[in-house]
Amino acid sequence: MDSKGIKVLVADDEPDILEIVRYKLEAEGYEVATASNGEEALQKARSVKPDLIILDVMMPFRTGMDVCRMLRSDTAFHDTLILMLTALNDELSQVRGLEYGADDYINKPVSPRVLISRVHALLRRKARNIDEAPIQLESLRIDPTQFSVHHEGQAIALAKKEFELLYLLASRPRRVFLRNEILSHVWGPDVIVGDRTIDVHIRKIRQKLGIDCIRTVKGVGYKFEM
Amino acid sequence: MDSKGIKVLVADDEPDILEIVRYKLEAEGYEVATASNGEEALQKARSVKPDLIILDVMMPFRTGMDVCRMLRSDTAFHDTLILMLTALNDELSQVRGLEYGADDYINKPVSPRVLISRVHALLRRKARNIDEAPIQLESLRIDPTQFSVHHEGQAIALAKKEFELLYLLASRPRRVFLRNEILSHVWGPDVIVGDRTIDVHIRKIRQKLGIDCIRTVKGVGYKFEM
DNA sequence: CCGGAGCATTATCAAATTGTTAACCGAAGC
DNA sequence: GCTTCGGTTAACAATTTGATAATGCTCCGG
Incomplete structure (x- = not known):
C-alpha cells in the first residue's frame, strides 16, 4: 500500500538500464527521475527531493559511493533511502556502500523483479518507521x-x-x-x-x-x- | 481475461519446449507463432508483428540477445515486449538481456504456470499505456x-x-x-x-x-x- | 427542384463489465 | 477441537457500453 506520489531517483550511466528501471518503477506507480552521472544525481536529488535514490556505484564524475556519502552528510537527506547497485561480485564496494550509509544494495546483474521487490521492501520499511501520514x-x-x-x-x-x-x-x-x-x-x-x-x-x-x-x-x- | 488477437512469438531451439509453450499460450487465447533459431525469429517478428516475443538466449545462428538488440534498434519494434529466457544461473546474460532492452526475463527451467503469469503481467502493463499528460x-x-x-x-x-x-x-x-x-x-x-x-x-x-x-x-x- | 453523398440521430440489441450474495476455506482465537 | 473472521471464489443479477441498422437532415451539383 504505497507509491502515492513516492519519488524515486535513479542514477546510472547506462541509458538502457536507466530506461528499463524507469519503466518498471513507473509501472508500479512511482514518480521517477533519472540521472546519468554522479554530479547530475546530486543535483537532481536536491531539486527533486526523492524518497528513494537508486545509485549505480560506477558512474562518471562522481561514483555512487561519493554521492551516497555526500548525501548522508546533508541532514536534508537524513531519511532519504539509498539503494546501491554494485558491480558484479565486487564485494569491496558492498562493504563500502554500507559504510557510507546505503540502506540496501544489490549486486549487478539484477533482475527487474528483484529490484522492484527490494524497492518495495525498503519503502515499506520506511513507511513503518517514519510513520505513514494519516x-x-x-x-x-x-x-x-x-x-x-x-x-x-x-x-x-x-x-x-x-x-x-x-x-x-x-x-x-x-x-x-x-x-x-x-x-x-x-x-x-x-x-x-x-x-x-x-x-x-x-x-x-x-x-x-x-x-x-x-x-x-x-x-x-x-x-x-x- | 480477454487476450483477443494478441500475438506472441516464441523462439527456442528446443522443439519440446516450443510446443509446450505454444500449447499453453494458445490455451490462454493468444495467437502463437514460433521460431527455432535466431534468424527465423527475426523474420517472423517482421512478418507477424507480435505484441510479445519470448526469446531463448541460446539459439543457433543468432542468440536471443542478438535478436533482442536488433529488434530494439528498429523503431517498428519499439514497443514490442520482449521476454528473455536465460539459462539457469547465467547471470551474465541477465545483465546483457537488460542492457539490450528486454522487458523481463526468466531463468530456465521455467514452469509453464510462471511463464504464463509473467506473460499476462507484461501484457497487462502494456495495455495500460495511458498518456499521463492532462x-x-x-x-x-x-x-x-x-x-x-x-x-x-x-x-x-x-x-x-x-x-x-x-x-x-x-x-x-x-x-x-x-x-x-x-x-x-x-x-x-x-x-x-x-x-x-x-x-x-x-x-x-x-x-x-x-x-x-x-x-x-x-x-x-x-x-x-x- | 431533385437526388445522392455524407453525416447526424435515434433506437435497439448484444457484449462487456461490474454489483451482489452466498458459500467455502484456512488461519487466528477461544 | 470449535468458532470466528478475513479473504477468495462462484454464480447470477444488474448495469453500462459499444456497435449497428434505420432513418432523417443538409449541402451540392445537375
Whole structure:
C-alpha cells in the first residue's frame, strides 16, 4: 500500500538500464527521475527531493559511493533511502556502500523483479518507521499508524485488505487506479486472484463506510472522490 | 481475461519446449507463432508483428540477445515486449538481456504456470499505456490520470471509448484526424467496425460536453477546436 | 427542384463489465 | 477441537457500453 506520489531517483550511466528501471518503477506507480552521472544525481536529488535514490556505484564524475556519502552528510537527506547497485561480485564496494550509509544494495546483474521487490521492501520499511501520514478528507480520517478509519468521529472497522485498498485509493483522491495497479499494490506484484475479488472488497468498503466516495470508472478502474 | 488477437512469438531451439509453450499460450487465447533459431525469429517478428516475443538466449545462428538488440534498434519494434529466457544461473546474460532492452526475463527451467503469469503481467502493463499528460484548453480540462473531463469546473462523465476519442482529438487541437486514424488509435489497428460507429461516439461526446468543440470536416474526418 | 453523398440521430440489441450474495476455506482465537 | 473472521471464489443479477441498422437532415451539383 504505497507509491502515492513516492519519488524515486535513479542514477546510472547506462541509458538502457536507466530506461528499463524507469519503466518498471513507473509501472508500479512511482514518480521517477533519472540521472546519468554522479554530479547530475546530486543535483537532481536536491531539486527533486526523492524518497528513494537508486545509485549505480560506477558512474562518471562522481561514483555512487561519493554521492551516497555526500548525501548522508546533508541532514536534508537524513531519511532519504539509498539503494546501491554494485558491480558484479565486487564485494569491496558492498562493504563500502554500507559504510557510507546505503540502506540496501544489490549486486549487478539484477533482475527487474528483484529490484522492484527490494524497492518495495525498503519503502515499506520506511513507511513503518517514519510513520505513514494519516489522510483526512472532509469528515473522513484514515490513519495507517492506527489502522483505523473514522467518519464524523465514528470509528469504522475495516479488515486489512479493505483498509489497504481504501488507503491506496484515498492516497490519491480522484486519480483512477486500474485494476492491475490495485492488484499489484494491495495484493502484491505476482499474486493472482480472481476478477471479482476487487469488486467484493470495494463493496464491503462502501457498505461499511456508508458514504459514496468510491467511484467506478467502467472499463478502467476505481477512484476515490468525496 | 480477454487476450483477443494478441500475438506472441516464441523462439527456442528446443522443439519440446516450443510446443509446450505454444500449447499453453494458445490455451490462454493468444495467437502463437514460433521460431527455432535466431534468424527465423527475426523474420517472423517482421512478418507477424507480435505484441510479445519470448526469446531463448541460446539459439543457433543468432542468440536471443542478438535478436533482442536488433529488434530494439528498429523503431517498428519499439514497443514490442520482449521476454528473455536465460539459462539457469547465467547471470551474465541477465545483465546483457537488460542492457539490450528486454522487458523481463526468466531463468530456465521455467514452469509453464510462471511463464504464463509473467506473460499476462507484461501484457497487462502494456495495455495500460495511458498518456499521463492532462490537457487544458480554455475552460475544458481532460485528465487521463483521473479519466475525467471538466468544463468550467463541472465534471462530465464520459465512457471509455468516448474519453479516448476526445483525448485523441484534443491532444492536437485543430488537426484533422482521418477516420482511419481515429479507428487505428482508439479502436486499434486491426479492429473492424462499421462506418457510423465513429459518428455515434462523436455525437455522444458533443451531447455530454454541451459545447461545440468538435468540428466535422466533410469527406475527411474530425477535428477539435474550441 | 431533385437526388445522392455524407453525416447526424435515434433506437435497439448484444457484449462487456461490474454489483451482489452466498458459500467455502484456512488461519487466528477461544 | 470449535468458532470466528478475513479473504477468495462462484454464480447470477444488474448495469453500462459499444456497435449497428434505420432513418432523417443538409449541402451540392445537375
